[in-house]
Amino acid sequence: MRIQVNGRPREVSATTLEALLRELGYEDQKVGTAVNHEFVRDRDRQLKPLQEGDAVEIVTPRQGG
16 A cells, blocks of 8 residues: 655555554654544554555654753
């Protein structure tokens, strides 16, 4: 299926947000997620389906100073 991840087109096999995070290698990281501009809590990711054309944002925390 073709979706956007952080503004870039991607071809993925995942059908849920949780599966997408695994597919992209984020399964062991703390990240923030949104699908089509709606925040998705980590406990809801396994139930959040993805559809063709969805826009997914994955935000990783950064430290700086």
